[in-house]
Structures are given as structure tokens and as C-alpha cells.
Amino acid sequence: MIRRLSNFLYLRPTVFLVLMLALPVFWLGVVYFGSLVSLLINSFFYLDDFSGIIVRQFSLRSYSGLFTAANLDIFQRTASMAALVTLMCALLAFPLAYYMARVAGKRLKALLYLSVMLPLWSSYLVRVYSWKLILAKEGIISWLFKTLGMTWLLEGVLNIPVIGGPSLSISSIGIFVVFVYVWLPYMVLPIQAALERVPISLMEASGDLGAKPSQTFRKVTLPLVFPGVVAGSIFTFSLTLGDFIVPTVLGNSSFFIGQAVLSHQGTSGNIPLAAAMTTVPMLIMGIYLTVARKLGAFEAL
Amino acid sequence: MSNRRPSRILSLSTLMVVLFLNLPVWIIGLYAFTTDEAAFSFPLPGFTTRWFGVAFNRTDFWDAFGLSVRVASIATVLALILGTLAAAAVFRSKFFGREAVSFLMVLPIALPGIVTGIALRSAIGLMELPFSFWTIIVGHATFCVVVVYNNVIARFRRTSWSLVEASMDLGANGFQTFRYVILPQLSTALLAGGMLAFALSFDEVIVTTFTAGQQSTLPIWIFSQLTRPRDRPVTNVVALFVILLTAVPILLANRLTEAGEQDLGK
Amino acid sequence: MTGPIDPTIPAISFIDVRRYFDEVKAVDGVDLDIYDGEFFTLLGPSGSGKTTCLRMIAGFDRPTSGQIRLHGIDVSELPPYDRDVNTVFQDYALFPHMTVAENIAYGLMIRKTPRPERNQRVDEMLELVRLPGLGDRKPSQLSGGQRQRVALARALINRPRVLLLDEPLGALDLKLREQMQIELKNIQVQVGITFVYVTHDQEEALTMSDRLAVFNHGRIEQVGTPSEIYEAPGTSFVAGFVGVSNLVSGASALEITGKSGTFSIRPEKIQISDIHSAIPQGYYSTIGKVSEVVYLGMYTRYLVELEKGGELTVVQQNLNATSMDVLTKRGTMVRLLWDQTHVHVIRED
Numbered sequence: 001m002i003r004r005l006s007n008f009l010y011l012r013p014t015v016f017l018v019l020m021l022a023l024p025v026f027w028l029g030v031v032y033f034g035s036l037v038s039l040l041i042n043s044f045f046y047l048d049d050f051s052g053i054i055v056r057q058f059s060l061r062s063y064s065g066l067f068t069a070a071n072l073d074i075f076q077r078t079a080s081m082a083a084l085v086t087l088m089c090a091l092l093a094f095p096l097a098y099y100m101a102r103v104a105g106k107r108l109k110a111l112l113y114l115s116v117m118l119p120l121w122s123s124y125l126v127r128v129y130s131w132k133l134i135l136a137k138e139g140i141i142s143w144l145f146k147t148l149g150m151t152w153l154l155e156g157v158l159n160i161p162v163i164g165g166p167s168l169s170i171s172s173i174g175i176f177v178v179f180v181y182v183w184l185p186y187m188v189l190p191i192q193a194a195l196e197r198v199p200i201s202l203m204e205a206s207g208d209l210g211a212k213p214s215q216t217f218r219k220v221t222l223p224l225v226f227p228g229v230v231a232g233s234i235f236t237f238s239l240t241l242g243d244f245i246v247p248t249v250l251g252n253s254s255f256f257i258g259q260a261v262l263s264h265q266g267t268s269g270n271i272p273l274a275a276a277m278t279t280v281p282m283l284i285m286g287i288y289l290t291v292a293r294k295l296g297a298f299e300a301l
Numbered sequence: 302m303s304n305r306r307p308s309r310i311l312s313l314s315t316l317m318v319v320l321f322l323n324l325p326v327w328i329i330g331l332y333a334f335t336t337d338e339a340a341f342s343f344p345l346p347g348f349t350t351r352w353f354g355v356a357f358n359r360t361d362f363w364d365a366f367g368l369s370v371r372v373a374s375i376a377t378v379l380a381l382i383l384g385t386l387a388a389a390a391v392f393r394s395k396f397f398g399r400e401a402v403s404f405l406m407v408l409p410i411a412l413p414g415i416v417t418g419i420a421l422r423s424a425i426g427l428m429e430l431p432f433s434f435w436t437i438i439v440g441h442a443t444f445c446v447v448v449v450y451n452n453v454i455a456r457f458r459r460t461s462w463s464l465v466e467a468s469m470d471l472g473a474n475g476f477q478t479f480r481y482v483i484l485p486q487l488s489t490a491l492l493a494g495g496m497l498a499f500a501l502s503f504d505e506v507i508v509t510t511f512t513a514g515q516q517s518t519l520p521i522w523i524f525s526q527l528t529r530p531r532d533r534p535v536t537n538v539v540a541l542f543v544i545l546l547t548a549v550p551i552l553l554a555n556r557l558t559e560a561g562e563q564d565l566g567k
Numbered sequence: 568m569t570g571p572i573d574p575t576i577p578a579i580s581f582i583d584v585r586r587y588f589d590e591v592k593a594v595d596g597v598d599l600d601i602y603d604g605e606f607f608t609l610l611g612p613s614g615s616g617k618t619t620c621l622r623m624i625a626g627f628d629r630p631t632s633g634q635i636r637l638h639g640i641d642v643s644e645l646p647p648y649d650r651d652v653n654t655v656f657q658d659y660a661l662f663p664h665m666t667v668a669e670n671i672a673y674g675l676m677i678r679k680t681p682r683p684e685r686n687q688r689v690d691e692m693l694e695l696v697r698l699p700g701l702g703d704r705k706p707s708q709l710s711g712g713q714r715q716r717v718a719l720a721r722a723l724i725n726r727p728r729v730l731l732l733d734e735p736l737g738a739l740d741l742k743l744r745e746q747m748q749i750e751l752k753n754i755q756v757q758v759g760i761t762f763v764y765v766t767h768d769q770e771e772a773l774t775m776s777d778r779l780a781v782f783n784h785g786r787i788e789q790v791g792t793p794s795e796i797y798e799a800p801g802t803s804f805v806a807g808f809v810g811v812s813n814l815v816s817g818a819s820a821l822e823i824t825g826k827s828g829t830f831s832i833r834p835e836k837i838q839i840s841d842i843h844s845a846i847p848q849g850y851y852s853t854i855g856k857v858s859e860v861v862y863l864g865m866y867t868r869y870l871v872e873l874e875k876g877g878e879l880t881v882v883q884q885n886l887n888a889t890s891m892d893v894l895t896k897r898g899t900m901v902r903l904l905w906d907q908t909h910v911h912v913i914r915e916d
Contacts, residue, residue, distance in 0.1 A: 006474035010646045017394045021402070024387035024446065028405045032443050035424030036408075036416070042423045092321070095314040103307045112319065114555065119322045121497070121551045123504045125523050126540040130325040132527065133332055133537075138342040140328070184322060242413025245506060249527050258415050262510070271423050278416050285413070466627050467660035469647040471674040471725065481673075485664045 043275035047268070054272060062276040071260070075280055078257040081172075082240035085179040086187075086233045092180065093187035093232065100188075101195035120185035128249055131178045135168035135250070142168070165252060174250045179240050186239070187232035194228025195221075230295045237288060241281040257281055326544055333537040356538040365522035372434070372518060373502040376441035380498045381491060383442070384449030392457040406451075409444040417443065418511030425512065432514030440512040441505060445498035452494030453487060460486050493557045496550040504547065519543070576639040578603045578729055578761045579624055584633035586619050586785075593619045594630070595785035601763060603728070606755050608764045610772040611782030612808070620782075621731050621765050625654045638728065653722035654731040658738075659714045661706040667693075667717050668702030674725040692720035695754065712743050719754070729761045736771065748774050769809045773797060781805050797833070799911050806831040806913060811880050813837075814913065818875040823853050829913040834882040836909040839869060842902050852904050855879065860897045862890045869896070871903060879903060 009016045045054055046061040065071070100112045119127065134140050145154045158164040158171060165171025198221060206216040244258025255263070257280065265274035307315075336347035356362060391402055409417060421440050425432065464486070468478040506520035513521065523543075526536045577600035586594035594616040601607045609617035622628040623635055626647030634641055642650055653674070661670050668689050669676075675685045693699050696716035706714055715735055722730055732751075736744045752775050755762045766772055772779050773793040780790045781804070789801040796809055806812035816829040824830065846852045858878070859870035867888070869881040881903065885893070 002476055003474055006476055007646055007649075010475060011644065013394065017390055020386045020390040024383040024390075025402065025405075027383055028387075028402075028409075028443070028446065031424075031439065032409060032417075032420075033405060035420040036412075038424040038427050039416075039420040042427070092318050095311055096318040099307065099311060099315040103311070114552075115319050115323055117555060118548065118551060119326060121500055122326055122547050123520070123523075123540075123543045125504070125506055125520050125527075126329065126543050127326060129523070129527060129536065129540055130329045134325060134328060140343045143343045181321065181325065184318075238411070238413050242415040243507070244415065245524065249524075258413075258507075261415050261419060265419060265422060265511075271419075271426065274419055275423060278419055281413055282416060285411075289411075461658060461660065463656045463658055463660040464662060466625075466647070467654070467656055467662075467721075468673070469627075470625055470652075470654045471721065472648045472677045473673075474646070474648050477677060481677075482662060485662075 039275050039278065042272055043279060045272040047270040047272055052269065054269075062272040065273055066276055066280065071277070074255050074257055074260050077254065078241055078281075079284065081176065081179065081256070082237045084176060085183065085240050086236045088176075088180045089184050089187040089236045090191075090229050090233065092184060093191050094229075097188050097191035097195055101192045116185045116188050124182060125245065127182055128178055128246055131174070131181060132169050132249060135174050135177070137167040137169070139169070169250055170252055172251070175246055178246050178250055179236075179243070182246070183236040183239055186235035187229075190228040190231040191225060192228075194225045194231070198224045227295060230292045234285075234288065234292055238281075238285050241284060329537055329540045329544065333534075333541040335534065335537070337534070352534040352538045356535045356542075359535065361517070362522065362535075362539060365517045365519045368434075368516055369503050369519040372437050372441055373499045375438055376445045376502045377495050377498045379438070379442040380445030380449045381495055384446045384494065385453050385487070385491065387446070388450050388453035388457060392454055406447055409447050414507030415511075418508040421508070422511040432512065434516065436512045436514070437509055437516070437518065440508040441502040444505075444508070445502055448498045448501060449491070449494035452490045452497070456487055456490035489557045493554040496554040496557075500547050500550050573639075574603060577601055577636075578605075578638060579763065580634075580636040580639075581620070582634040582636070584620070584623065584630045584635060586616075586623065586628065587631045592785050594623075597633075597785075597787055599780060599787060599790070601761060603761055604759055606752065606762045606764065606775055606777045608766060608772040608776040608779040609782060610766060610769060610779050610809070612767055615782035616785040617765050617782045618733060621654075621733055621763065624729070624763065625652055625731055626650050651727050652729045652731060653725055653727040654733065655715075655718045655722050655735045657733045657735065659706075659718040659735075661714055661717055661721075663706055665705075666702065667698075667704050667706065667709070670706065670717060671702075671721045671724055673721060678725075688724055689720075692724045695723070695757075696720045697750075711738050712747065715739065715747065719751075723754075723758060727760065729763060730755075732762060732764045734766055736766075744771075751775065773809070781808060783808075798909075800831060800913070803829065803831070803913050806911070811882075813879045815873075815877055815879070817877070819853070819873050819877045822875050823851050824910070831911050831913055832879070832905055832909060834868070834880040836905050837879060837881045838904045839871075839881055839883060839896075839901050840904060842900055844902050844904070846902075846904060849907050850904050851907055851910065852902060854900060854902055856900050857896050857898060860894050862893055867893045871901065 009019075043062055044058050044060070045056050046059050046065075047053075048055050096112070096116070100109055104112055136142075142151070142154060145151050154168075157173065158167065163172040163176075165174070168174045202220055202224075203216050206220045207213070211219065242258050244256065244262050247256040247259055257277065261274045261277050264270045264277065331345065333352065334348045334350060335342075335345045335352075336349045337345065387402065387406065391399060391406075417440065421436070421443075425436055430436065464482055465478055468482045469475075473481060504520060505518075506524055509518055509521055510524075517525065519539075523536065523539060526532050526539075579599070579601040581597045581599040584594055584597045585592070593614075597616070597620060599620075609620060611617045619628060623630055624637075626642065626645060626649075629643060634643065636642065637650060637652065661667075662673070665673070668686075671689050671692055672685050675688065680688075689702060690699075693702060696719055698713060698716050698720070701709070701713070701717075706717065709717065715738075718735070735751075736747050739747060748771060751762075764772075764775065773796075776793055778790065778792055779796060781788045781796065783804050789796060789805045791799075796805060800806035800809065800812065803812065803814055806814060811834050813832050813834060814829055815823065815832070817827075820830060821827050842854060853873060855871035855873045855878075857869055858872050859868075861868040861870075862885075864885075866882050866884050869883070870878055871881060872878045
């Protein structure tokens with residue numbers, strides 16, 4: 001019986017294929033993709049303020065609700081944070097990636113790789129929480145400043161409007177540091193992979209033709225590694241855009257996109273507005289991805 | 302690999318970055334032993350292990366932990382089945398819509414978590430289903446499938462197909478070939494993918510926030526603890542516990558993918 | 568599924584077999600009969616369709632049209648595991664997670680042969696391929712030549728009526744390859760089954776085969792014994808692919824033979840001598856200028872340009888000559904002589 005079934009499937013590869021694909025396609029296609037579509041549909045409904053019920057008629061009211069000063073503020077705040085975090089991550093990731101790709105011997109490289117993997121896969125929440133401890137008013141950082149006699153510097157920074165706050169653990173600087181910390185591994189790996197794909201012979205040829213090491217770096221290595229940087233930036237940017245955990249744990253009342261979405265769909269039940277808001281990071285990422293693809297990031301993934 | 306002597310700046314900055322990446326997590330370990338009840342003071346006023354006892358007596362912690370384990374287990378099993386099926390289909394056949402399937406497989410990881418979260422929430426709401434254990438599973442299984450899929454398809458690409466032909470040539474039908482040849486080849490990829498999927502699911506908080514009803518998985522529990530100052534030391538203990546718990550599968554999966562490199566077709 | 572043991576029914580029959588991949592005509596009308604006990608080679612350049620034909624015999628591929636019969640039975644609907652045919656793959660395809668013994672015993676294991684008999688036959692096979700005692704090793708611990716023999720043992724243990732070999736010696740170095748050619752031939756004679764061998768190496772084909780088929784662009788150009796193919800090539804492709812062909816046509820052909828058309832003569836059949844030498848009875852002759860001399864140790868290869876166009880390659884054993892002697896011939900005029908019976912006509916216009 002099994003034999004007959006096996007023969008049947010062997011001779012009819014299309015039937016076999018359909019059987020194999022049925023379940024996964026159903027799951028991802030219908031369930032997942034379908035819910036994305038339903039989100040889009042939802043964004044064209046609106047919440048009636050008076051009755052508190054969602055009106056299921058096509059309308060652009062939820063979308064127009066995006067253009068309030070408060071909401072635009074939220075978008076701007078989130079986007080700029082995402083950009084800054086990306087830049088910082090790229091800056092920090094590069095030396096480590098370079099060391100791993102070009103300098104480290106086999107064993108050291110494996111160790112370094114693990115040192116990036118371990119934080120990457122450790123609990124995200126716990127990692128965020130660790131900074132809450134470190135940045136706390138009575139925590140390690142302020143103790144450090146105190147022993148160095150530099151408390152005045154810390155206070156000065158905290159007093160700067162916008163980025164400062166009552167304490168490091170409740171400030172934009174704090175949010176920035178934590179974002180960089182949690183997303184850094186996502187930036188290290190693509191850059192390292194891209195560096196390894198640059199054949200050493202290219203750099204040697206450049207030197208052979210008379211370029212100084214810094215010139216070789218600028219004119220040969222950097223352009224070739226750039227797609228890797230862009231690939232990594234896709235993660236850091238996208239992850240920051242949608243995150244609500246870090247701003248909630250380390251922030252004050254000024255919302256990021258993620259928090260706004262969460263609050264709208266939560267207590268007020270304003271799913272249409274939440275859905276409309278979600279399209280913003282999707283749109284931003286859509287544009288980002290098209291630009292990234294042009295810059296060759298997809299081959300670097 | 303050009304082993305030129307690295308400049309001081311390079312070595313120093315590399316070291317700083319590595320420390321930056323790894324120290325914070327272990328600092329929690331330190332705080333799990335503090336006697337300080339409400340604050341984060343440094344240096345630690347004293348050392349004690351009593352918070353471990355308090356934490357492990359908390360029923361809400363154990364409930365959350367149990368829920369996380371159950372969700373992760375089922376999501377992983379689902380992911381293993383669906384991910385392998387999809388990987389086999391995409392790898393073997395050139396069919397219409399193959400690109401679409403590959404694209405679908407990237408989406409759950411490519412899109413920000415809140416998008417997946419609120420999409421599922423709005424769909425569930427639209428269909429007027431209750432938010433329950435199973436809605437959490439739906440969310441988790443979706444991105445877990447992607448992880449397994451990537452692992453398995455990478456493994457397929459490194460395996461030579463002539464092994465399958467050889468098995469059939471020697472008299473084994475499709476099912477026997479799967480059991481004796483394909484499955485052993487995939488075993489390390491499945492194990493690694495499964496473990497990573499489990500770790501991902503165990504740690505997931507963003508999508509879960511949207512798809513859970515009243516229940517708390519462990520990350521949700523931790524998140525709620527973060528905003529309740531009274532229980533800080535307990536949170537520290539739980540945090541340390543989670544770190545140690547997730548470190549093990551990561552190290553194992555790392556070993557496995559390396560070992561898998563050895564046993565390749567040829 | 569095997570047919571009756573009837574020597575008049577070919578072991579393998581191709582009846583107008585075609586295999587098209589969209590635009591590409593990999594196999595374009597092949598008719599062939601291979602008989603029991605033969606060592607039969609499919610010879611041809613890459614892309615000529617020989618490997619596709621082999622795969623269709625094994626069952627990994629199905630003809631677009633036409634029929635393939637194994638011992639008289641049409642096997643179009645039979646999957647590979649139901650055919651009494653086993654294959655030795657080009658990359659050996661040894662199961663990396665099994666030991667050598669487990670690899671060899673795989674077919675028996677599937678067939679649920681009892682363990683004691685299994686072990687005994689595995690040992691017999693290891694003896695046959697001259698790898699005694701290596702049963703517990705893993706494939707990754709073996710050399711290329713050893714893996715190749717394990718692949719052979721794994722296939723032969725099932726006592727198939729036909730063994731297919733897909734360029735099995737391609738990855739081995741020259742010395743090992745020559746040694747394995749002899750061993751494979753001996754094993755085939757010893758075991759007595761039909762071997763169907765695919766290669767692009769014409770020397771290999773001539774060494775090992777009882778009969779061979781020369782493939783080109785999805786078709787068979789000629790089928791015959793090695794000496795038939797070599798001495799009497801049917802087309803200019805066969806003449807050129809198997810051995811070096813000297814093709815002479817046009818004005819040169821007319822001058823030398825008195826007939827128009829194309830003919831071939833093998834380089835070792837041509838004598839080089841002084842311009843003033845006598846021409847024996849029944850010999851063709853012509854004059855030419857030596858444009859190239861290549862000293863190859865055992866023999867020397869000359870390239871001679873003919874007056875009326877074309878050139879001939881001549882190969883001479885270095886019986887008494889040294890490299891100094893032969894290299895001086897470059898640039899000189901020589902007379903070429905060969906027996907008329909060694910000429911093979913390709914095309915008569």
C-alpha cells in the first residue's frame with residue numbers, strides 16, 4: 001500500500017508538490033497574509049467617537065487623523081531615533097566586524113562570533129531591563145560619575161531639553177543607548193559577512209598600485225562593504241521603528257509609533273486608527289527597502 | 302584572512318564593543334543577590350540569596366513560565382513541520398508562485414513586530430474569535446516557521462541530491478528514502494532550527510502582547526514587572542534565570558550547526 | 568521486475584527515445600539494443616545526451632516520447648526502486664552518515680535480508696573490490712579511489728542484471744584511473760552482468776568496451792566494436808572524436824586518391840620518409856612540408872602541410888630517433904606514404 005502511494009507520488013510530481021505546500025501556504029498565505037490584508041481593510045474604517053463602535057464603511061478619516069500635530073510629532077521622533085540608532089550601530093559594529101573578518105585567528109573568531117550570538121539570542125526583555133539597572137539614578141553609571149567627580153556633567157546632560165530627563169533611565173539618551181545595545185548584533189553580522197567577501201587580493205592590488213592603507217580602505221574596502229552596512233541597517237531601522245518596549249521601559253510620556261499603536265488598539269479600541277498608524281512604518285520600510293535593494297543590500301543578506 | 306598586526310585603536314575599540322555587548326547581561330546576575338529591596342543602588346549594599354526563594358514561590362511566575370514553555374513547544378513543532386514542507390517544496394520544484402512563497406517566508410521577520418501583532422489582532426477581532434492560548438500560538442508559529450524554513454533550506458542546498466537518487470536506485474521507495482537518507486541529513490538543521498525557534502518563541506513579547514487574552518507568557522510577565530517597583534529584586538532573579546535558560550540552547554545550536562558542516566554529501 | 572532469461576531479447580532497448588527539456592533536445596531519437604553480458608559504453612562530449620540516456624535507464628528521468636525496455640518489459644511507469652538496475656554515480660553518492668558496511672548493505676537492508684546473510688555478502692563484496700576490513704570506516708575517511716570502489720560494491724551486492732556507471736573515474740588521477748579501468752573490466756567479466764558505461768574519454772571507451780555508441784547532439788552517430796569505430800569511422804564527427812582524425816577532402820583528396828570526397832586516415836598509419844623514396848604497390852603518397860614537430864617521449868607527432876591544402880597529423884614511434892633527430896625535421900619537405908586499405912571513406916561526393 002505504501003509502495004503504491006510512493007509510486008503514485010513519484011510519477012505525479014505536481015500532486016506531491018501541492019500536498020507539500022498545502023499546509024504552509026495555508027498558514028502563511030491565508031492566515032498571515034490574510035491578516036495583513038484585513039489590517040489594511042481595517043485602516044479604511046473609522047471609530048465613531050460618539051458611540052465608540054467601529055464603523056465598517058470605506059472612509060479616509062482614520063488616515064486623516066494621522067496628520068495631527070501630535071501624531072506627526074510621534075512619527076518624526078521615531079524616525080529620527082531610528083536613523084541615529086542606525087548610524088551609531090554602524091559605527092560601533094564596524095571595528096568588531098573588521099576584527100572578526102580580517103584579523104582574528106580561527107579560535108578567536110569563533111569566540112567573538114559567540115560573543116555576538118549570545119546577546120543576540122538572549123532574552124530581549126532581560127537585556128533591556130539590564131540597562132534599566134545600569135542607568136538608574138543610583139546605579140552603576142551615576143556611581144561611576146560620582147567617583148570620577150563628574151556628576152555635574154551628568155546633570156548637565158540630563159538637563160538638556162528633548163534628550164535629557166529626570167534620570168538616565170527615563171530619558172531619550174537612555175532610550176538611544178538601549179536601542180543601540182539591543183540591535184548592535186544585527187549590524188555586526190552582515191558587515192562581517194560583507195568584509196569576508198572582499199577578496200584580499202583586491203586590497204593587495206590596490207596597495208601594489210600605490211595606494212596608502214587609508215586610501216585603500218576608503219576607495220576599495222568601504223564601497224564593497226557598504227551593501228553589508230545597508231543590509232544591517234534594514235534591521236536596526238525597522239526594529240526601532242516598530243518597537244514599543246524600550247520607550248515604555250525607559251521613556252517618559254512622549255510616544256513612539258509602537259506605543260501609539262498599542263494604546264489606540266488597547267483601551268480606546270480604535271483599531272482603524274491603529275491600523276492606519278501601522279501603515280506609516282510599513283511605508284517607510286517599503287521605501288527603505290527599495291533604496292536598499294538598489295544599493296545592493298539584498299545580495300549581502 | 303590577512304593577519305596583519307591590528308592597530309591599537311582597532312583592537313581597543315573591538316574590545317570595548319565586545320564588552321558593551323556582553324557585560325550588561327551579567328550585571329543582572331550581580332543584582333540578583335542584592336539585599337537592597339526597592340532601589341538599584343550600586344555598589345550593592347549586601348549579598349543575599351533570599352530573593353531566589355521569594356521568586357520561586359511566586360505562583361504567577363510559574364504560571365507564566367509554564368505558559369511560555371507550552372506555547373514555545375507547540376509553536377516549535379508546528380514550525381518544524383510547516384517549515385520543512387515548505388523548504389522541500391521550494392527547493393525541489395520550480396513552480397509558478399515559487400518566488401511568492403519565498404517572499405512570504407521572509408515577511409514575518411522583515412516586517413516590524415507591531416505590524417504582525419496588530420494585523421493578527423485585527424483579523425482575530427474581525428472573525429470575533431476569543432483571544433486565547435491558540436491565538437498566541439498562531440502568532441508565534443508564524444515567525445518560527447521562518448526560522449526553521451531558513452535552516453532547512455540552507456541544509457538542503459548543501460546536500461547533494463544524488464544521495465536521494467542513490468537510495469531509490471538501491472530499492473528504497475520515497476518514504477524509505479525519507480526515513481533512511483533525507484531525515485538523517487536534515488537532523489542537525491531541524492534540531493538547530495527547532496531550538497532557535499523555541500528560543501525566539503520563549504522570548505517573544507511584541508506580537509504576544511497583541512494576540513494574548515488575559516494570559517501572561519513569561520516575557521509579558523517580566524514586562525509588567527518592569528513597571529511595578531515593588532518587585533524589583535524578584536525581577537532580577539527571574540531575569541538571571543531566563544538568561545541561563547536561553548544560553549544553553551544557543552550554545553547547543555551553535556555546536557550543532559558546526560558539527561553539521563562535517564557530515565556533508567560526498 | 569525482470570523479464571525471462573532469453574538471450575535474444577536485449578537487456579536494454581531504446582525505441583525512438585526522445586527527451587526534450589523545453590527548448591533543449593537532450594535526446595533526439597535514439598534507437599539502441601544492449602545485450603546481456605556486454606560491457607557497453609555510451610561515448611560522447613558533454614551535452615551529447617549520453618548521461619540523459621543513462622538516467623532514463625535507471626529511472627531518474629522519463630522519456631518525452633519513445634519507449635525503453637528492460638529485458639523486453641516497458642519500464643516507463645516503473646520508478647527506479649522497482650527496476651533491476653543499479654547505478655554507480657559520478658560523485659559516488661555514498662551516504663555520509665552511514666559506515667562503509669552500512670552503505671554497501673543498504674539495498675539488502677531495504678529488502679529486509681536477514682542480518683547474517685547481509686554481513687556475509689558485505690564481506691564478499693569488500694573482497695571483490697579489494698577493500699577488505701574497511702567496513703567500519705565512514706566515507707569521509709576514505710580516499711577518492713576507495714569511495715569509488717565502495718560505490719561499486721554497494722551497487723553490485725544487489726546482483727542487478729544491469730549495472731550503470733556514470734563517468735565513475737572522472738575524479739581520479741591518471742595512474743589510478745588506468746588501474747581502475749582494468750579492475751572494472753575484470754570485475755565485469757568475473758560477475759558476468761551487463762555494464763553500461765558513460766564517458767567522454769575515448770581512450771577509456773576503447774580500452775574497456777565490448778561495444779560502444781558514439782553520441783552527438785542527442786543522437787547516436789555510430790554503434791560498433793572499438794576496432795570498428797576506430798578503423799572505420801562512419802562520420803567525420805566519429806573520426807574526429809575517437810582518436811585523431813585526419814580528414815582529407817577537396818583538391819588534396821582528388822590528387823592523392825584520384826576520387827573526390829572526404830576520407831580519413833589514422834595518424835599512426837602514415838609513414839614519413841625522404842622525398843625521393845619509392846612508393847610501394849598499393850600505397851597512396853603525397854608530399855608536404857613539416858610545420859610542427861612535437862616530441863612526446865614515446866612517440867613524436869608531426870604536422871604536415873599538404874601542397875593542395877589541408878594538413879595531416881602523423882605519429883611515429885621513436886624507435887631509433889632521439890629528440891634532437893626529430894626536431895631537425897621541422898621545416899623540411901617530406902613524403903608521406905600509407906596503405907590504401909587503411910583509408911576510410913567518409914563521404915563520396
